Amino acid sequence: MTAAPRITDRASRRRRYIYAARTVFWRHMHFVFKRPALLLPAMIFPLFFYMAFAGGLSGLSDVPGFDYYDYNAFQFTFVLLQSAAFGGVFIGFSIGADFDSGITRRLFLAVHDRSAVLAGYGAAALVRALMVWAIVFGIALLTGMEVAGSFADLVGLIWLAVVVNVAAFLFAAGMMTRFRTMQAAPAMQIPMFMILMTAPVYVPRDLIEGWVATATEYNPFTAIVESGRSLMAGDPFHVLLAFAAAFGLFALMVIFARRGLRKAEAALA
Amino acid sequence: MEAVAYADSPFRTQARYLAWRSVVRTARQPIMIVPTLVFPLFLLAINASGLSAATEIPGFPTDSYLTFALAFPFIQGSIFATNTAGTNLAEDIQNGFFNRLQLTPMRGSSLLAGQLAGVLMVAIVQAITYLLVGLAAGAHFEAGIWGVPVLFALSFAISAGFGAFGLFVGLRSGSGEAVQGLFPLMFVLLFLSSASLPRDLIQQDWFQTAATINPVSYVIEAVRSLFVTGWDGEALALGFIVASSFFVVSMIAASFAMRERLERT
Amino acid sequence: MTDSTKLNGNRRDTDGIEVIDLVHVYKKGPKAVDGVSLRVGPGEIYGFLGPNGAGKSTTVHILTTLLPPTDGTARVAGYDVRTEGRAVRDEIGVALQEAALDPFLTGREHMRLQGGLHGLVPDQIKPRADALLERVGLSDAADRRVGGYSGGMKRRLDLALALVHGPRILFLDEPTTGLDIQSRTALWEEVEGLADDEGVTVFLTTQYLEEADALADRVGIIDQGKLVAEGTPAALKAEIGRPTVEARPAEDVPLERLEAALARFGEPLPSDHGGAAVRLAEGTGELAEVVRALDSEGIEFADLQLHAPSLNDVFLAKTGRSLEGAGEEEPTGEEPIPEPAAA
Numbered sequence: 045m046t047a048a049p050r051i052t053d054r055a056s057r058r059r060r061y062i063y064a065a066r067t068v069f070w071r072h073m074h075f076v077f078k079r080p081a082l083l084l085p086a087m088i089f090p091l092f093f094y095m096a097f098a099g100g101l102s103g104l105s106d107v108p109g110f111d112y113y114d115y116n117a118f119q120f121t122f123v124l125l126q127s128a129a130f131g132g133v134f135i136g137f138s139i140g141a142d143f144d145s146g147i148t149r150r151l152f153l154a155v156h157d158r159s160a161v162l163a164g165y166g167a168a169a170l171v172r173a174l175m176v177w178a179i180v181f182g183i184a185l186l187t188g189m190e191v192a193g194s195f196a197d198l199v200g201l202i203w204l205a206v207v208v209n210v211a212a213f214l215f216a217a218g219m220m221t222r223f224r225t226m227q228a229a230p231a232m233q234i235p236m237f238m239i240l241m242t243a244p245v246y247v248p249r250d251l252i253e254g255w256v257a258t259a260t261e262y263n264p265f266t267a268i269v270e271s272g273r274s275l276m277a278g279d280p281f282h283v284l285l286a287f288a289a290a291f292g293l294f295a296l297m298v299i300f301a302r303r304g305l306r307k308a309e310a311a312l313a
Numbered sequence: 314m315e316a317v318a319y320a321d322s323p324f325r326t327q328a329r330y331l332a333w334r335s336v337v338r339t340a341r342q343p344i345m346i347v348p349t350l351v352f353p354l355f356l357l358a359i360n361a362s363g364l365s366a367a368t369e370i371p372g373f374p375t376d377s378y379l380t381f382a383l384a385f386p387f388i389q390g391s392i393f394a395t396n397t398a399g400t401n402l403a404e405d406i407q408n409g410f411f412n413r414l415q416l417t418p419m420r421g422s423s424l425l426a427g428q429l430a431g432v433l434m435v436a437i438v439q440a441i442t443y444l445l446v447g448l449a450a451g452a453h454f455e456a457g458i459w460g461v462p463v464l465f466a467l468s469f470a471i472s473a474g475f476g477a478f479g480l481f482v483g484l485r486s487g488s489g490e491a492v493q494g495l496f497p498l499m500f501v502l503l504f505l506s507s508a509s510l511p512r513d514l515i516q517q518d519w520f521q522t523a524a525t526i527n528p529v530s531y532v533i534e535a536v537r538s539l540f541v542t543g544w545d546g547e548a549l550a551l552g553f554i555v556a557s558s559f560f561v562v563s564m565i566a567a568s569f570a571m572r573e574r575l576e577r578t
Numbered sequence: 579m580t581d582s583t584k585l586n587g588n589r590r591d592t593d594g595i596e597v598i599d600l601v602h603v604y605k606k607g608p609k610a611v612d613g614v615s616l617r618v619g620p621g622e623i624y625g626f627l628g629p630n631g632a633g634k635s636t637t638v639h640i641l642t643t644l645l646p647p648t649d650g651t652a653r654v655a656g657y658d659v660r661t662e663g664r665a666v667r668d669e670i671g672v673a674l675q676e677a678a679l680d681p682f683l684t685g686r687e688h689m690r691l692q693g694g695l696h697g698l699v700p701d702q703i704k705p706r707a708d709a710l711l712e713r714v715g716l717s718d719a720a721d722r723r724v725g726g727y728s729g730g731m732k733r734r735l736d737l738a739l740a741l742v743h744g745p746r747i748l749f750l751d752e753p754t755t756g757l758d759i760q761s762r763t764a765l766w767e768e769v770e771g772l773a774d775d776e777g778v779t780v781f782l783t784t785q786y787l788e789e790a791d792a793l794a795d796r797v798g799i800i801d802q803g804k805l806v807a808e809g810t811p812a813a814l815k816a817e818i819g820r821p822t823v824e825a826r827p828a829e830d831v832p833l834e835r836l837e838a839a840l841a842r843f844g845e846p847l848p849s850d851h852g853g854a855a856v857r858l859a860e861g862t863g864e865l866a867e868v869v870r871a872l873d874s875e876g877i878e879f880a881d882l883q884l885h886a887p888s889l890n891d892v893f894l895a896k897t898g899r900s901l902e903g904a905g906e907e908e909p910t911g912e913e914p915i916p917e918p919a920a921a
Contacts, residue, residue, distance in 0.1 A: 099519065107367065246360075416644070
C-alpha cells in the first residue's frame, strides 16, 4: 500500500481527519438505522438486564448489611456501566464485518491518517451508548427509581460511563485490527463479560463470599462501579480513584488499539 | 449386483440413520458442546459466589445458594439445544442438503426424530456434567440416588421441548441467523422467572407476576426441588407437565413446518 | 467398470423423459419455464444448454419432483411427476447444481446415509458404497470428512451418491461448473460410461458449449424459458452454416494463386487477414483435400485456419445474443416461506 502524499498544512490535516472520521461515523449510523435488527439488541439488552436484576433481585435489599438507598438505583448504575462497556464492544462486530467484506481496506486506502477510521467507529459507539443510556434512564425513572445524587453527581457518573465506553471501544478496536474478522467476536465478548461479572453486580462487595469476593478486590471495574453508585447516591466516594482506574484502562487501550492499527496496516499493505 | 431395496423404508430405519447422522455431526463439532457446558457453569460459579448473600433473606429455602442455583444451568443448557437442533436443520436447508434428503423416500417425521437424537446426546452430557460439577462444588442433592433418573428425565424433556422449538424455527425460516436470533428471547424467558430468587421472595409485583406466568419458572422449580426439597410432588408434576406440553406443541408446529418445507409432488 | 456397480443392463422403453408444454411461474412473477416440450429416449445423453437464468434448473427441479409444474405434463421413467412423484424419485438419481454435502461426514458415511434412506438392504450398502467410491476415484479419500474435499472430489461423490440406489435416469444440473479441466474431463468420461455401458439415461444441464458438444447425443437450447433449438450438435451447427477455411500465403506466393486454388472447394469469401477464404461446400472433411491440393500445386502458406460453427453460433442465430456471457441469476427452486412473527 503506497503512502499517501504528505499534507503539511496542519489545519488541512485536521480538516481531513475530521472529514474521514465523520464519514465513517455517518456510514455506520446510517447502516444500523436501516437495520433495526442490529440496533435493537444493543438497546433492549440493557433495559432487559435492568428489569431482570432490579425487578427480580430487589429482595436482596432485605439482606442484613445491604445499606444502599435504593436497589433500583444500585442496579441501574451497574447496567449503565455495563451497557457502556458492551456498547464499545458491539462496535467491534461492525469493524470485524467491514474487514470481512473488504470495506476497511478501501477506507484505509482513502484516508491519510488511518486512525480517523477508528475515530469514526468510536464516535458511533459513543452516540449509540448515549441513546441507550437515555432510554434506560427514562424507563428506570418511570418505574420508580430514586435519584439521590445531584446534577453534578449525575454528570460525573455519565463522564465515568463515557470513559468506560471509549476504553471498551479501544479494546474492541485493538482486537479487531489484530484478528480482522468477525469470527473473533467471542475473543472480545468473553474477557469483557468476565470483567463485568466479577465486579459487585448483585450486592455490595462486603456481602460477597467465595472466589468472586477475591476477584472483585483486584478487578479495576469494581472501583468504577462502586464510585458510580456513590455518585448516584449523592455521596461521592473514591471518585478520583475510579476515574484514575478508568483513565488507566483508557490509556492502556489506546496503546493496544494503536498497535493493532499498525498490524492491520501492515497486513493490508 | 443390482440394488435391492425394501418395498418401503420404515420410519424406524430412516430415523435410525438420521439419528446416527445427527449424533455424529454434533460430536464432531466441539463448538456445539463445549460452550454449552462451560458457559452455564461459569455463570453458576459467578452467581453462587456473588449472590450467596441471598440466603440471608428471611424465608430463603436453603443456606446454600449453589444448591439453589444449580437448576439454572440445566435450563440454560437446554436453551442451547434450540440452537443446536434448529441451526443444523437450517444449515441443511441453506446449503441444499435438505434437497438431497427430499429426493429420497425419507419421511419428515423421521428427520425430526433423528435431529432430536443429537439434541438428546448433548442433553445427556450436560446433565451428567452439571450434576457432577455441582456435587463436587458442594451442592446438596436432597432427592438422593433415586432422584437422579428423575432429574435426567426432566432435563431430557426440557431439552426435547426446546430442541423441537428450534426445529420449528429452523424449518419455518430456513435460516441459521433466525435461529440464533432466538437466543436473546430465550434468555429473557430464563431471567424473567424464578431463576434467581424464589417466587415468593420477589418483591416487585410485576416481576412476580411475570415469573408466575412464565412456564420456565415451573421447570426450574421442578429441577430445583430435587436439589433443595427432595420430593415435591406438585413441583415435579408441574415441571413435567410444562416440559411435556412445550415439547408436544413444538413438535406439532415443527411437523406442520416440515410438511410445508418437504413439499414434493 | 466392476460388475458390482453395473446396473440392470436391460434398457426399458420407459427409461426416458417426456415433457409436453411444461410451464412454471414463480409466486413472485417470473415465468421461468414457458411451454417446453422435449423427449429423451432411453440410454440417451440429453444436453440442456442455456445461459444463467434460462430455466434449466427450474426444469430439472420439476422433472425431479422438487417443484410442481404450473401447467403442462412431464413423465419420467413412465411416471407422471405431478401425481406419481414417489415412483419417479425411486427411478432417478440427481446431482443438483450445489453438491450439497455434509462437511462433518466422510464420503463413506454419506454413501451409508443415502443408501439407508433409499431403503437398501444393510449388508448391500457397504460393498455397493465401496465399489461406487472406487469407480469415481474416491477410495483413498472415502474416510476423510467431506469438508476437506476439493470441488472436483465433491462432484464425484455427488455422482456416486446419485447412483447408490441404481437409478435408470440420471439428472445432472451443471455438474462441472467450477471444476478444473482434469476434473471436468474425468466426469465426462464417467457420464459417457454410464450411458454407453449401462444404458442409463442422462439429462444434463450445462452452460458450457464444449460440454454439450462433447457429451450430448442431442442438445436442447433453452433461452428465457423457451426451447429455441433442439437436435444433435452436428445437425444444429450444420443448420447455421458450413465451415470456412482461411489461409495466408507465404511471402513469395502471389495471393491470386492461393485464391484460385481455394475457389475449387467452395464459395469465396472476403478475408480480413490479407489472405484468402472459402466456405467449404462439403464440410469439415474437405480440409484434408484442401491441404493436399495446395501442396500438390506447390502453394506454400504461412497460416491456415478452419472456422467451424459452434453451438454459440446456433444460439446467436436463434436469439440474437451470444450464449457466453448471456443470462442472469435464475430463481431458485424454492419459493420463500414467510418469516415467522415470533422469530
